[in-house]
Amino acid sequence: MIPITLPPLRDRVEDIGDLVKYFLESNKRKLGRPELTLPAALLSYFTRYSWPGNIRELENVMERIVVLSRTAEITLADLPEFLRPVHTGIGTLNLQLPPEGISLEGLEKELIVKALEKSGGNQTKAAHYLDLSRKTLIYRMEKYGLRVD
Numbered sequence: 001m002i003p004i005t006l007p008p009l010r011d012r013v014e015d016i017g018d019l020v021k022y023f024l025e026s027n028k029r030k031l032g033r034p035e036l037t038l039p040a041a042l043l044s045y046f047t048r049y050s051w052p053g054n055i056r057e058l059e060n061v062m063e064r065i066v067v068l069s070r071t072a073e074i075t076l077a078d079l080p081e082f083l084r085p086v087h088t089g090i091g092t093l094n095l096q097l098p099p100e101g102i103s104l105e106g107l108e109k110e111l112i113v114k115a116l117e118k119s120g121g122n123q124t125k126a127a128h129y130l131d132l133s134r135k136t137l138i139y140r141m142e143k144y145g146l147r148v149d
Helices: 013-031 040-047 054-068 104-118 123-129 134-143
Strands: none
Touching: 013 040, 013 054, 013 134, 104 123, 104 134, 123 134
16 A cells, blocks of 8 residues: 555645535535626635635535525625635724835735734745735735845
């Protein structure tokens, strides 16, 4: 026997979209909901979650969505609460822009650094805090020359 070790789903963010689509199609056939669609914009909510229950948890979530959705298109309200954003934070920053202007890239870099500090260097938590996928956070960290290890 040859043991096969797979990394946890949280370390394979790039696979989550394909798995969501697969389980959606599988459950649509099984439960008789061929009309049901998932807007591409909702996929990012699945990639932000760490999936501690791995693929079984994702499979169960997709079955729940197919069973409970009331319309032909899955909406944000159909997603389990733990996948939905808690808040946007818009309106709570109260930024004052200086007369000479501000570097948006510099501000973004500073926000990433602060989120990483707040999360103790945990990229998954920092990405969730910034409402990004981990993959997007890593891309932006590389863009600004921040350590990725």
